[in-house]
Each structure stands twice: as C-alpha cells, then as structure tokens.
Amino acid sequence: MKVRVWIKEVTVLGTILFSGLAFAQTEPDSIALAKNDFEEHFFEALKQKGIENYDKAIVEIEQCLAKEPNNPVLHHELGKNYLALKKYPEAQRAFQKAVDLNPKERWYWNGLYDVFYETKDYAQSIVVVQKLIEFDKDFQDDLVSLYMYTRQFEKALALIEEMERTSNISQMMETYKLQILSESQFKKPQKEHLEEAIRKYPQVEENYIQLIYLYTESNQEEKAMEVARKLEQNIPNSDWAQVSLFKLHLNNGNGEKASQAMYAILNSSKIEQKIKHRVLNEFLIFVNNTNTFDKELEKAVDTFGDETTVNVAKEVGIFFFNKKKADKAIYYFEKSLLKQKDDILVIELLLQAYTESNRFDKVSKRSEEYLEMYPTQARLYYYAGLAQNQLKNYKKAITFLNTGMDFVVGDIDLEINFNIQLGEAYNGLGDQTKKYTYFNRAEQLLKQKK
Incomplete structure (x- = not known):
C-alpha cells in the first residue's frame, strides 16, 4: 500500500512564471504584445488541462517554452500533462528538467516521484523520496513503504524506530513493524534482559509485555502465561494484562476467552488506540482462519463507531473482500456506508461484492x-x-x-x-x-x- 502525502500545490504566476520575461532592449508596445502572447498560451494550456485535453495543453506549453526554454514552471506543467497521458518517459524528462533548473522546489520532485511510482521504479522512487523528506517529514511513511516493497527490512525498521522516538507512528507503520519483527533475522535473544528488568522494576508494564511476546513467539506458552500472571499480581489494575492474556488465549485457539479479553481492552481508557487496532486486527485474522466468532467480531467493530480517524468497518470489509468472502465483506461495507455514505471506494467495492455473490437485484x-x-x-x-x-x-x-x-x-x-x-x-x-x-x-x- 502506498502512503502518499498530498498537499495542495501553489504556483504564484506573477512571481514565478513571468519573472523570467526580459524586455530591457525592446520597445514598450512590443513588450506588451510579447507578454500578452505568452500569457495567452499559458492560460490556454491551463484551461485545456482543466478539461483533460492534455495533448492541446502540451502544444500551448511548447509555445511558451519557445520563448522561455529555461522556465522550470513550464517544464513542470509539461510533465503533469504527459503524466496524465501516461507518457512516462516524456513526463520524466520534463520533471527532471524542472528539478535541474530549480532543485529547491518540492513540487518538481513530487512530479518525478509520481512517474517513478506509477512505473513501479521503486529504486528511483526511494532516491526521490529521500529528497522530499527534506521538504516534509511526512514522506518518511512513503520511504518505509518503499523499503518494504523492495524488501529492505533493516532500513525500514531503522526508520520506523527513528520515527517512534520523535512522534507517534501511524497504524500502517505499526503493521510494518510487526511484519518485520516476525522475520526470524530480527528476533533477538532478549529474554534474560527482560527477566532481570522485571525483577528490578516490577511496576514497568512494558517489560512484561515484551517478555510475553518473546515467549509466545518461541512457542513457550507456559512461560508466557507465568509472566502474564506475574503482571496481574504486581500491577493488579493493569489493563495491559488483558492485552497479554488476549494474545495467549488467541494462540491457544480459545476464541471465547480471547474475545472477553478483547472487549476489556477495547473498552479501556488507558490503552492507546493503536494497540486496540492491533488487537482487533489479530482477532480478525483469527475469525477469518477459523470461520467462527463472527458475532464477537461484529461487537468489537461496533466499539469503534465513534472513531473519526479510521472507518474500521470499511477496513474490515476490505479485508474480507480481499479474502474472497463476499458476504462478510457486504455486511461491513454496508455498516461503513451508514457512517460515511459518500465513500465512492466502498460503494464500488460493495457493488463488486454483490456481483460476486450473484445478488444482481441488489447491484x-x-x-x-x-x-x-x-x-x-x-x-x-x-x-x-x-x-x-x-x-x-x-x-x-x-x-x-x-x-x-x-x-x-x-x-x-x-x-x-x-x-x-x-x-x-x-x-x-x-x-x-x-x-x-x-x-x-x-x-x-x-x-x-x-
């Protein structure tokens, strides 16, 4: 999944585009005529692009380039029109020319990124995004995604951990981190260190959580349960104990106890929202793999009804849609549209799910x-x-x-x-x-x- 940063681009025509016009040795009437001719071509190009006549827009921009061949704004506009036509080599050349002429303008780099991403040239995308991060730190999410696409897990993990030290990371970055840490080369022998830390600092919950995770991943379920019990003893009111128990019950295939722990987590005011999302995701996978506990999943999704940042029903619907379970996808897409009725992506996915389940009257x-x-x-x-x-x-x-x-x-x-x-x-x-x-x-x- 591509994580993109979209910010509205602003081009100040008066100061950027036309500042390059030089008429020092020209008669005043000639100056006005030349300037008007140039502006007419440029604004005609914008008009044609606006109505998706990209070929005509290109012709108009080339008229401008004949007068100002080294104006980066013109090359950028040329690139955007070629990109709309999916003429990627031409778009790349145009954006690169704009970058060469003015490397300090982030939108020119954005154009190159669009070309490389659409053509799946992830190696070049990485180079450009590293430059874009200098303009906007939010592009770090893009860089992590690109590292994941190219299986550069070590670089992806290092960047995620750097991002964690300075701010909260997104749900997608959390998912990537879990995926990376599940790879055998990233599992480190930390058990002894965590056991010692728990003895010294018995009130620090995070040490318990990490140790339970390590024991669980190495199939030492009994030891993991011992740590969970110790957490409950040392910190009786810890909601985090439920997180640990949830994972253990899930690994043991006990969906009933796992769902009870999950409800306690989802209704807790102490546990971060990103952890709640992770718990729901793990229960979702369990439900998909076992084809059981659908009602418990529905109840869990309902607890996210007031959330404004993520439409959880939509994400669950997409999950089941990708798993070719159209009926379950339909249930969650319909629930999603009750919350956001104008989501065109969900509307189209719902119609496709109806189609796959042969419900053509509904379609x-x-x-x-x-x-x-x-x-x-x-x-x-x-x-x-x-x-x-x-x-x-x-x-x-x-x-x-x-x-x-x-x-x-x-x-x-x-x-x-x-x-x-x-x-x-x-x-x-x-x-x-x-x-x-x-x-x-x-x-x-x-x-x-x-």
Missing part, C-alpha cells in the same frame, strides 16, 4: 441509487448495465452502458468490460452483428495491454 437497485449522487462515475454505470444484463433487461443495460462509456477516461480495463457487457446485451437481443462488434473492440483493447 441494480444500489447502483441506480448511487448514480443520483455520482452521475459521472463510470463504474456505477458499468455495474448498473451488468446487473440489467443478468436480469435480462437488455435494452436498459445498453442505455446504462452507452451513457457510462462517455465517462471512461484512461482506464483500459474498465473500457474492455464495458464493451464485453455491451456485447452481452446485444447477444441477449439477438443482434449478432453488434454483439461481435463490441466483442471485437474488447479483444483489440486486450491486445493493446500486452
């Missing part, structure tokens, strides 16, 4: 409802058309699909699916000519992808 009803909210969202038309095909309402399917096709931009897979569904609709109507017309279009698009 039809919900897609038409959501089209009232998002009348230009191509995928909603696709699902509406697909559902009508399955319900044998072929003329209605064609209407949805033809309308939606107008909103497909730069998504070849979606365009292929539109053509397939149109072919299916005309096949249902017995029009073999149009059926093969659309199937052939889909086939040609598939060949373009190869």
Whole structure:
C-alpha cells in the first residue's frame, strides 16, 4: 500500500512564471504584445488541462517554452500533462528538467516521484523520496513503504524506530513493524534482559509485555502465561494484562476467552488506540482462519463507531473482500456506508461484492441509487448495465452502458468490460452483428495491454 502525502500545490504566476520575461532592449508596445502572447498560451494550456485535453495543453506549453526554454514552471506543467497521458518517459524528462533548473522546489520532485511510482521504479522512487523528506517529514511513511516493497527490512525498521522516538507512528507503520519483527533475522535473544528488568522494576508494564511476546513467539506458552500472571499480581489494575492474556488465549485457539479479553481492552481508557487496532486486527485474522466468532467480531467493530480517524468497518470489509468472502465483506461495507455514505471506494467495492455473490437485484437497485449522487462515475454505470444484463433487461443495460462509456477516461480495463457487457446485451437481443462488434473492440483493447 502506498502512503502518499498530498498537499495542495501553489504556483504564484506573477512571481514565478513571468519573472523570467526580459524586455530591457525592446520597445514598450512590443513588450506588451510579447507578454500578452505568452500569457495567452499559458492560460490556454491551463484551461485545456482543466478539461483533460492534455495533448492541446502540451502544444500551448511548447509555445511558451519557445520563448522561455529555461522556465522550470513550464517544464513542470509539461510533465503533469504527459503524466496524465501516461507518457512516462516524456513526463520524466520534463520533471527532471524542472528539478535541474530549480532543485529547491518540492513540487518538481513530487512530479518525478509520481512517474517513478506509477512505473513501479521503486529504486528511483526511494532516491526521490529521500529528497522530499527534506521538504516534509511526512514522506518518511512513503520511504518505509518503499523499503518494504523492495524488501529492505533493516532500513525500514531503522526508520520506523527513528520515527517512534520523535512522534507517534501511524497504524500502517505499526503493521510494518510487526511484519518485520516476525522475520526470524530480527528476533533477538532478549529474554534474560527482560527477566532481570522485571525483577528490578516490577511496576514497568512494558517489560512484561515484551517478555510475553518473546515467549509466545518461541512457542513457550507456559512461560508466557507465568509472566502474564506475574503482571496481574504486581500491577493488579493493569489493563495491559488483558492485552497479554488476549494474545495467549488467541494462540491457544480459545476464541471465547480471547474475545472477553478483547472487549476489556477495547473498552479501556488507558490503552492507546493503536494497540486496540492491533488487537482487533489479530482477532480478525483469527475469525477469518477459523470461520467462527463472527458475532464477537461484529461487537468489537461496533466499539469503534465513534472513531473519526479510521472507518474500521470499511477496513474490515476490505479485508474480507480481499479474502474472497463476499458476504462478510457486504455486511461491513454496508455498516461503513451508514457512517460515511459518500465513500465512492466502498460503494464500488460493495457493488463488486454483490456481483460476486450473484445478488444482481441488489447491484441494480444500489447502483441506480448511487448514480443520483455520482452521475459521472463510470463504474456505477458499468455495474448498473451488468446487473440489467443478468436480469435480462437488455435494452436498459445498453442505455446504462452507452451513457457510462462517455465517462471512461484512461482506464483500459474498465473500457474492455464495458464493451464485453455491451456485447452481452446485444447477444441477449439477438443482434449478432453488434454483439461481435463490441466483442471485437474488447479483444483489440486486450491486445493493446500486452
């Protein structure tokens, strides 16, 4: 998963773009004409980009570059238009030129990062993100993600630990850290050190937690339980004892006791939210692997109902969706939409989950409802058309699909699916000519992808 930092870019045209215009030896009328001509091309380029006519925008920017070939703003704008067209080599050259001309402007580096990330050139992405961190520390999350993609776990762990020393880290960084520490090369023999620390400082909870974790990971469950009991004895009111017991019960496959410990943790005001998320995640994996305790999971998710930073029901729905458990995904996507009804990602995933469970009446009803909210969202038309095909309402399917096709931009897979569904609709109507017309279009698009 890519962790990106998006901040609105500001370009001060008066001071950045036009400051390079030099008319010292030119007549006043000529100055005005040249300046007006330049500005007209530039603003026409912005207009064309705004309506997604990227080719025309490029032509206008090149007119400006003919007058100011060393203006980095122009090269940056050129790169953005090439990137929108997925012309990655051209976009890279343009962004690199902007960086070369003004390496102190972070947005030029952002452009390079976009190119390298979209082309999955993670090695070059790392180089650029290391530069971006100089502008904004939040890019450290991106760098950790890139280290994980490239399996540079040692560097990822070192950076996460550095981030922990200076601030709270995100849930994703917590997940990465757990993943790294589960790798055998990162497990260190610390048991003796922690046992001594507990003897010297019996009121420090963290030592108990770490020791329990180490015993559990080395399958020494009895010793881990002894430490958990000692924690309860030495710190009777410790909510952290429940965290330890939760892990032990889970490892022993005792879902009932694990769920009781989990509820105590989730309802505790002393335990950090990130720990609660970790406990829920571990219980979620347990439920998925055992196909039991679904009601307990539902109850646990409900405890996060007031949280504003993360839509937990959405994340659980995505988990089950990725595990190909459509019915469970549907339950959590519907719960998620009660909290955030305009989340287009969840809407589309819900429609796909309905499709995978063959609930085409639901696909039809919900897609038409959501089209009232998002009348230009191509995928909603696709699902509406697909559902009508399955319900044998072929003329209605064609209407949805033809309308939606107008909103497909730069998504070849979606365009292929539109053509397939149109072919299916005309096949249902017995029009073999149009059926093969659309199937052939889909086939040609598939060949373009190869």
